[in-house]
Amino acid sequence: MGAKQSNKLSNSAPPPMNGLDAARILSRLMPTVPLILFSNYSDISEDELRSAGVSLHVSKSAPVASLLTAARGVLGEDAA
Numbered sequence: 001m002g003a004k005q006s007n008k009l010s011n012s013a014p015p016p017m018n019g020l021d022a023a024r025i026l027s028r029l030m031p032t033v034p035l036i037l038f039s040n041y042s043d044i045s046e047d048e049l050r051s052a053g054v055s056l057h058v059s060k061s062a063p064v065a066s067l068l069t070a071a072r073g074v075l076g077e078d079a080a
Contacts, residue, residue, distance in 0.1 A: 001038060020052045027053025034074040
């Protein structure tokens with residue numbers, strides 16, 4: 001038996017879908033796994049993110065430390 005996945009990091013626009021489409025699929029397949037959307041798009045509404053199952057949205061223009069802080073906040077102190 002494989003280990004349970006505790007997180008998922010994905011490009012915000014993996015071809016042929018966008019990040020919200022990917023998040024919707026992942027949240028259906030892995031409903032207990034927190035999803036962090038790492039994206040250049042800032043025009044995504046909180047309602048869109050929430051309905052797609054995204055736990056947190058981090059801008060790619062933010063410092064890398066912001067992503068690490070976000071991951072720790074969502075996944076716990078052992079993250080990253």
